[in-house]
Amino acid sequence: MDTRPIGVFDSGVGGLTVVKQVMKVMPHEHIVYFGDTARVPYGTKSKDAVTKYSLQNVRFLQSKDVKAIIVACNTASSNSLEAMRAATDIPIFGVVVPGVEAAVRATQNQKVGVIGTAATVRSGAYESMIRQKNPDIAVYSKACPLFVPLAEEGWTDNDISRLTAQQYLNELLSKDIDTLVLGCTHYPLLKRCIGTTVGERVKLVDPAKATARQVRDFLAQQNQLNENETEGERRFYLSDTTSMFQALCQKALKHPYTAQIIDIETY
């Protein structure tokens, strides 16, 4: 067995929704989380910038002696996974592949919608990987840049979020999708509003759940699960202070964790 922690990074605090799933599936694992709150968001930035930041984040987690790294950020998973894998021997797990597999399993009419940041949609990662698994599936993607600031403002289910959801999603609904991938860590916070807009007929896929299970299966296979019976230790690092960390810890993890601030540009 391997008692080293699992590293998780995200462009900000949205990745705590991924930590939630990891804690659920692997309660005994130690977790080191890094949120790049000094440079958030990644979703509006270029591939080069996202890759540069992602490599720094990997080097930081490496310095914490992690046994695996989960890239909670869809933008970094879509744009920079290969660059990260080339830079380290630590196994790196993005959220896109597990999200793709869950979507392929979920769809019955072979019409899948994907929503995410501008950079995630531009990368075409979900689209090409879904088609790779099953060329018969039609994929319709839509960037929803207002969803992250709406979630951060706490406007998760009011008139403004509902109108915004309609504006973004009506186009996908007109394509008759039966499955919608929530391709950004913040979007599960808007799940109710998105669910009401698309209706019960459309299944919502949260890649975080599938990712946590994939990592558990990998560690089990490698005989690297932490088999201690005690609850894992969770440590949180941010590149800038933010009140949103506390709010989201409470909302997603039901626990008032504290975070340490580090200078990510030195990594």
Add this chain to the structure above:
Amino acid sequence: MDTRPIGVFDSGVGGLTVVKQVMKVMPHEHIVYFGDTARVPYGTKSKDAVTKYSLQNVRFLQSKDVKAIIVACNTASSNSLEAMRAATDIPIFGVVVPGVEAAVRATQNQKVGVIGTAATVRSGAYESMIRQKNPDIAVYSKACPLFVPLAEEGWTDNDISRLTAQQYLNELLSKDIDTLVLGCTHYPLLKRCIGTTVGERVKLVDPAKATARQVRDFLAQQNQLNENETEGERRFYLSDTTSMFQALCQKALKHPYTAQIIDIETY
């Protein structure tokens, strides 16, 4: 006379609305613009992060031999002006003081509203400077984090922007303000929507106009205006590629300028 360029920086491309005013008031001046598109937005980040970024931006503009620096970004003007002035001999002009002076002149009932990013509002800079000029003026501030992504999405005057404006501004209107400071470079792009929401009775103050005039007066006084009759040269630098630069150049400057990408973290 002094033919060196004027430097302007902003957290992103919103500062082009300030460049527009500088070009209008001083058409013969050369301008070097830097937009920190790799680390935008500043408005949700801590004072320390904003100051660190601002000092790097000043060092970059210094390397371009500018004779004065305009801090187009309200967040940097509110949080980091003293730190920048301590770090260089080049005269530095923020947008807050000129905005304050314009607001103090504009109000008749001594009730002024200020809208801006979370960091600008948190700094209390507008509030304390308006009260310094005239302690009888009551100032009501409100952070409007959704306005920047709305402007960037191009939703400047639709149902969603109008509902958002109402949600943010009703509280200020209930205070009977007769003047509203647009304390963020992006907000002039939403001027029509904001104007409709607050009604004709409320004067909108755009600090960019007052800032451009203040810099012109200073340079004239120092005998540093560029007195050549030819149109000034404008050079644009960004820390990351973005399609929004082109869109905003067209919208604000009516000209398809190109931008050069630089690595701001090396400054």
